[in-house]
Each structure stands twice: as structure tokens, then as C-alpha cells.
Amino acid sequence: MANIFWMPIQTRTEMLTTGFRSVLGIKVFGPDLGEIQKLAVQIEKELVDLPNTRSAFAERTVGGYFLDFTVNREAAARYGLRVGDVNDIVESAIGGKNITTTVEGRERYPVNARYARDFRQDIDALKRVLVATPTGAQVPIDLLADIRYKTGPPSVRSENGKLVGFVFVDITTTDIDGYVRKASQQLSQRIQYPPGYYISWAGQFQYLQAAKERLKIVIPLTLLIIFVLLYMNTKSLMKTVIVLLAVPFSLIGAFWFLYILGYNMSVAVWVGLIALAGLDAETGVVMLLYLDHAWEKFRGEDRMNNTRDLHDAVMEGAVGRVRPKIMTVCAILFGLLPIMWSPVMQAGADVMKRIAAPMIGGVVTSAILELLIYPVIYVIWRRRELPDRTEEEPSPIVPPTLVPSHRVRHHLPRIIATTLIAIGLIYGASFVWHKASARKIANSPFATQTVNDLTVKLIARAGQLQKGDNNVLIEFRDSDGQLVDVGDVNFTIDMNMPGMMMHGGGPAQKTETTGQYRTKVKADMAGNWNARISYDGPRGKGEQSFSISAK
Template sequence: WLRRVTNAVLVGTIHSEEHHPISRPLMRLYHPVVKLVLRFRWLTVAAAVVIVAGTVPIYFWLGSEFMPPLNEGTILYMPTALPGMSITQARAAIQTQDRMIKQFPEVDHVFGKAGRAETPTDPAPLNMFETVVTLKPEKDWRAGMTWDKLLAEMDRTIRFPGMPNIWWMPIQTRTEMLATGIRSVLGVKVYGPDLTEIGRVAREIEGAVATVSGTRSAFAERTTSGYYLDFTVKREAVARYGLTVGDVQDVVESAIGGTSISQTVEGRERYSINVRYVRDERSDPESLKRVLVTSPDGAQIPLAQLADIGFSTSPPSVRDEDGQLVGYVFVDVAGRDLGSYVDEAKRVVGERVQLPPGYRLGWAGQFEYLQRASARLRLVVPFTVLIIFVLLYVNTTSVTKTLIILLAVPFSAVGAIWLLWLLHYNTSIAVWVGLIALLGVDAETGVFMLLYLDLAFAEHQRRGRMRSWGDLEDAIIEGAVKRLRPKMMTVTVMFVGLLPIMWSHGAGADVMKRIAAPMIGGIVTSFLMELLVYPAIYAIWRRRQLPSATAGAAA
């Protein structure tokens, strides 16, 4: 009696499928559909094949990228100037840029840096700016303002001649620069034996990719445009005054660069004391010509009499990869998927840029990751399908049943691909993670459908009621219609669990949406196609095993 009371209070009345308040209307709707599908089973299968085939072109229309943008909540603004910028010019430019960025209502504060920090891990030249823009919470933004709109507005507003813009995020930029050396979404590496020719080819590539749709900015490193002040010692003049080359170089070092003469101790900290000329005495070549060098007899000799002073251009830095000299072209891409952009950029560069013998190009940045991921997915996806096939075969011990269950895979791909296309999502690692997870969900729902059809078929056989097409039709209707509620519950739980992700917001939401979108679309179409197509395929397969069909074949 305790069990009955507990069930009555906690569980309630257990209804049969025919009288259940949820199952009854669902069965009433689904029953005529199944009868229609079984009547036109070949037409149903043909329609399913047409739908799957019609989805194939949509898949090829999807763009491709390595990963969707991970919104870190901050922006890294990285313009790059031509070599030769002075500290004074760099300070003025970065202060002006910071003031312009701070005028946007969405910006909380701005911190910019020009050149390298006091660390060997940051070998940035003085013409490379890094400005971290911290944004306010999105609830404080202007109405209708989004991340992409804000970046586009900033890019239009902040335009400095000779300083192309690159907009990215701090953490992602650091990892990309450490891994590939490229500080933009896409980079082109020019390999060759001569830096002058590498610079010429890089500038041609910069002009070529600037015409490609989706290019926000393109900048080729100036491999030979560094400015240097050379002191060429006149050995005859030095010897005439009784000096050595080292004496002149010591004066140049101490007067211009500074010489450490002592050390100051501040608690546990120690600082070198450097002495050099005041800025006005070393700020231009004419002042440097008047720097005095003391001879052994005490005479003060102007530096201009002992050395030729002049400017020259040489490489500001030298890059070496794979045993070859290399120059970079940084390309910032916006409003377009990376895969199709690189395809068009390669075509344009191939048409407009002629590479000399001994020179080659390499496409790097996130495109390099995309190529590696694509090659790995060509192995992972078929291997995943093989594992699922083996597990299903172990469960069913029938190749035919296993193949019927795996038909859910192309059925689910229909909804996954169409939903990605409607949401304007590109294929990426996140999308493929969702698709691989969808394979397991497909197998689960397919097993449920086939299980109930097999149970009904076996029950009718046990009762001796599997002698004609009408008996097979009744068994399929019983297995499909009267077991609709558990199938609906399984799919609904997964669907309801994934759907809220599409309305998520904040850091990481874009990645999670790409994972959830193919699963949501695939679950819906896979379930619908299983309800409609599985009964038709099962009827075609089992009809050949009917006694009447066997007798007809023997006759």
C-alpha cells in the first residue's frame, strides 16, 4: 500500500500511450503522415535524396575561417609607421590617436605604447604602436552599437597618412605573434636571398592585396628603409693629430650615446649614472660636427675634421626563417571569410606580382592554422564516423541496420548547413566540433527509431501476424506512432538544452554559438527526416522478407 500511495502522490496517474495527454494529439497528427509515407515510400526516399543533394551547393557557399573572433572585451589598435620616426614624432602621434579614440562614448580608457618595453621579449621598433582600448560594459554603449560597427567607425575616424590601421585583441595578438610572427589576421611572407628585392616584391604585394574586397589595411615591412647616422673616421687626419680610431669612437660613444661613470644605490636597487651631451648639442648633424675631441697635446679638435658624418639607409631589422631572408606583409581582413579572401588574394597576387627566380611566398597568420586544421579534420571526421559505425555494428550485429541508422548523418547535415547559412556563420573549428558532436546525437536518435520499429516487427512475427504488406504496415505504424513520445522527449531535451546558447552574450559566446548552431539545426531536420524517411526505408527493406514476397520471387 505504501508503494501505491507514493506513486499516486509523487508520480501521479500513469497513462497509456493512447490516453496520454501529450501523446494522444501527437499520435493523432503523426498517424496519417506515416500512412501517407508508407503509401508513397519510394517517392519519400527520392524526395529525401533531392533535399540532401540540394544542400550540397549551400555547403560550398559557406565561408571558412580558423576560429570565430573571441571577444576579449578590449581592443588592440596597432598602426605601423614607416621607419625613421623620431621619439618626438612618435609621442605626438600616439597622444593624438589616444585622444581621438577616447572621444568614443563606448571607450573607458586608452593606453598606448610606441617602441619596445624594457624587456628582451618585446623587440618592437619605434614605428610600431600598440594601443590597448578598454571598453565600457555593453549596456553603456549607444543604442544599436555592436562590436563590428564600433570597429568600423573607429577605423573610418582614425586615419593617419602612412600608418595603416590594424584592429585586433591583446591576448590573441600576443599568441599569434609568438606562434607565427604575424600581428594581423593574415600575413604574406616573402622569402629570398636579397633584402632589397624582398622589399620591392613586398611593396608590390601590398598594392595588389589592397584592391581585394575585404582588405581593411595592408602594410609591407620596409626591409631596407632604416635610417642610420654614420661616422666614417679619417685615418690620415686622426694619425696627424696623434689620435687613434678608438679615441674618436670613445668620444662619439660618450658624447652621443652616453658613458656609465658610476652607480647609485637606492635601497636594494642600483642604477647606472650615464653622462652625455645635452640634447641641443647632439640633436642634428651640424651640432655633432662641433663635438670636440681632445688630442694628446691637449688640443680641442672638432669631430668634423676627424670623421665624415652622413646618413645612410640600411635594413632596420633582419628576419631569417628556414635558412632564408624574409620580409612580411601584414594584411587586416574585415567583413569577409578568410578562406575565400586568401583564394582571391592568391589569384590577384599571381596575376600582378612577378617573383624573380629564387624567391617564394608563404601565407601565414590564421590562414596557416586553417590549413593545418583542415588537414587534420580530413582524418578526424572519417575516423569518427568509422568509430560510430563499429559501435553501432557491435550493438545491432547487422550491417543493414547500421547503415540505416547512419542515414541520420546526411539528414542532420541538411539542417546544420542551412542554419549556418541563414546565420551567416563560416565553417570553423568551432563549427566542426558541433558537427562531430552531432554525429553522436544522430546515432542516438537513429537507434531509438530503429529499436522501436524492430520491437514492433518482432512482436508481430511472434504472434504470427507478419504474412502480408498490411501486417508489415501495421507493425511499422505501431513502432513509429505509438512510440512517438520517448523519441520526442529525447530530441526535445537536447534541443531545449542547446537553444539558450544562441542568445548568450559576452566573452566566448561567439565560439559557443558556432558549436551549438549546427547541432540545433541538425537535430531538428534529423528528427523530422527520421520520422518521415525511416518508416519508408524500413518498409522497403522488410517487405522483401515477407512470405508473400518470397513466394512471389520463387514463382
């Protein structure tokens, strides 16, 4: 049984793409199924307590019960029978055998014959099954074969010429690669694999690794195609390099935006980065186009004689054409921003957001850096073509057109003060909100337990545990009702079901108030959960298990 609850179509899709009915899986290879099951159960126990593990279930490769017929060749030979004659009786009389096919119009049905249930419902009845000998005598099968129950594998899996067992793993995080690294490190430290046995990660991780290998080819090929197309258009290697400088500029914003949103690297993010390279080429070409137009204009008017003329041309091509560049960037942003507002539960929203996020962050920083850095690079490049490279007077670091006016400089302190006040109000409101939430939580205990000589209160904002994410406040009080520090606190919940186990909770964090701890608990479904709270610190060690209900 799979250790997750999915819609049938989703389970089918996962099976077709990864071969597993869960997000992650571990394949245990080896020559013996019993040892494979032993290692798989050890892996299951290690992964259950690993952070971000929702559940882990090791497939039982042995333990099935079978009825085994072992033919006694010598006894069968005394009656003139062969092993195949005895096995034919086992097949036809006990298991059933198709003897003919009946035709009913356009339909055909096989006719299967075997002993009635009364003659094969237990071992004693099976021992009385008669076997016909060549002389016509009927001999009980008990005289020809040894019949007994035997344990064995319910199913046998093999891969790459070796026996294999599966461990199904379901996780709560989207960082599959990071989870696999931590899990692999823990398994390698705590489990010793006998010679000839090893494990291999499968599921979405295997699919991710295959995608990474393909991206190692796709990404360089994409950059090469962009480079060739730009070179064919500009007919200049230097111009092509200048345009492609937008790629590292954009990566700055892309990775910062991914960090702010908490997105991990995935195939969708890499697709967004590939698309971002194309957008960078577009915005870079627009900037270079206006700079070239200004350069050609000044040369046509015979005004490109010294560095001052070059600076004027760059100012006209860069600063004087800000509006069309900003419109190009805004058109890209306004087309991508609605994707980020898509509801989380909408089909495909997770993938589309991760594609659009690096494009949005990258376009913003690319546009800013292009407006600041491109003109400088262009001046350095074109300066070699001037007849007179000397400066008439030192050029200001900041172009005069960008220097704030006297009115702006007069109001600048007010603008800065207003901005700082707004930031302070935002942070203050956030602080008050968290404090108010804490007080609101403190009035809604949903469970009280006694551990040793301490009273433990579990408090939730809604007054009870809810399905989904829950912020739980834990209080420890002594016999006088005073809050006391107990050191390290751990609070977990589990729900055991046939073939699977769901897990939530983990270590609790200390708050500013002595004796109060906070933890995040995720209940994947409503119902009764087995809760466990433990502590280890100045008040000694304590542990208590109890039942709670999630609505």
C-alpha cells in the same frame, strides 16, 4: 602602426595566435629589403580597391635614417690606434657606457657616462669628439673616421632564413578563405615577382589552414569512434550502418540552414558538424531501438510469418512511437535555439552560433528523414529473415494510418488557400516596406554635387551618413531636373590616417527608376571622410571628389 583599432587585449591575443596585429597578413620573402618594400607597396595598392577590404598597410622595411661612423684604418694606424679603440670612444662618449652600479638599499642602479648633449647634438659637434692616442695626444675623431647620415632599414625581419616584409590587411567579411582566393588571383595577375621573391598569407588564414589539416584527422577519427561504439553496442554491422545513415540525412539540413543564415565554413562550423554526428547517432539509435522492439515482440508472439506481419511491426515501431522520438529531437532543439538568439555583441556569440547552427538544421532534417526512410530500409533488411516473402496483396505506397481522413481531405483546399494567402501577405508586406523605405530615403539628401553638366544627389534614410552600415540612394539629374541614366556608377569613401587607410563603398546597383542607383556604404568610425563618385556610360565619363561627415 597597426591598420586597425582593437582593444589592447584583443591585439595581444591576435599577436599570440597568428603573429599579426590584423585579421589577415601577407609575408613578402626575398633577398633584398628594398625590393621587398616595393612589392609590399604594390600589394597594398592592389588590395585597397579589392571588395571587402577595409584597409591594407605595407610595412616600410627601408627608409630609416642612421648616423654612420666609418673608421679610416690607415689614419688610425698612423696615430697608433686600432678600429676597436675608435669604436670604444663612439660607444662610451656618444652612445653611453655603464661604468659602475650604485646600491641604494635593496635597489641597484647602473651609472651611465657619456658626453653632455652640447658635445653630441649635431655632426659638427661629433666631429670634435677627442680620441686619446697611446702617446697621450688628443685627436679629433673627424681625422680618424668618416661621419655621415645613411638610410637603412628601421628593423630587419627574417623567417626561414630569408628576409621578410609584412602587409597588414583588415577585411569586412567573415569569409576569410574566399577573400584570400580572390586576392591571390588578382595579385598573381597584376604583380610580377622577380626570381627569388614570393608571398605567403598569414594571420587568421594561416590559423584556418592549420585547423583544416587537423580536422582532416579529427573528423574521420570521430566517425570511426562512433562506428566502433555503435558496433560494440548493437553487435551488428548492418545495424551500425543503418544508424550512421542519419549522418548524410542531417548534412542536408545543416548546409541548408548555414546557407540561410549566411554562415561560411569555419572551424566553429566544423565543430558543430562533428557534434552533429553524435546527435545523429543518438536519434538513429532511438529509431532502431523501437523498430527492434516491435520485431522482437512480433517474433515472440509468433506473428512474424510474412511481409504483412513485417509491415505491421514496422508500423507499430515507427508510427506508433513518434512521440518519444519527437521529444528526443525537441529536447535537443530547445537546448540549442536560445544560442541563436544571443546578442551579436555578446562575447563568444559568433562562435557559439556557428557551432549550434549545423546542429539545429541537421537534427530537423535527420528526424524527418529517419521517420520516412528508416522504416523502408528496415523492411528491406528484415525481409530476408521471413519464412514467406510473398505479398498477400499489394502494399499501398502510403501507410493507411498516414492517409488523411475524409474531414481533412474536405478542408484541405481551404488549408492550402489559407497558406498561400499568408505567404502572399508576407511577401506583399515586404514589398510595401521596401517601397516605403525607398520613399523615406528619397526625402533626405545629405550631399549634392555637380559632375560635368549633371547634378548628383546622395540620399540616406537618416538624412546623413551614419557610423556603420548605410543604404545610400544616388540620383543623377540633368539641367532640366530630369533623372538620366549614366551607366556604371561607383561611390567610395576613404579616411586616411597615419599608418592606415579605411575604405568603404563600391559599385552602385541600378534601381527600377531610371537615374537612381543604390549602394551600401560602411563607415567604420565617425568623422570626416573623403568621398569619390564616378560614372561611365551614355552621358560620358565623370568623376568628383568631396568631403562628407559621418555621425
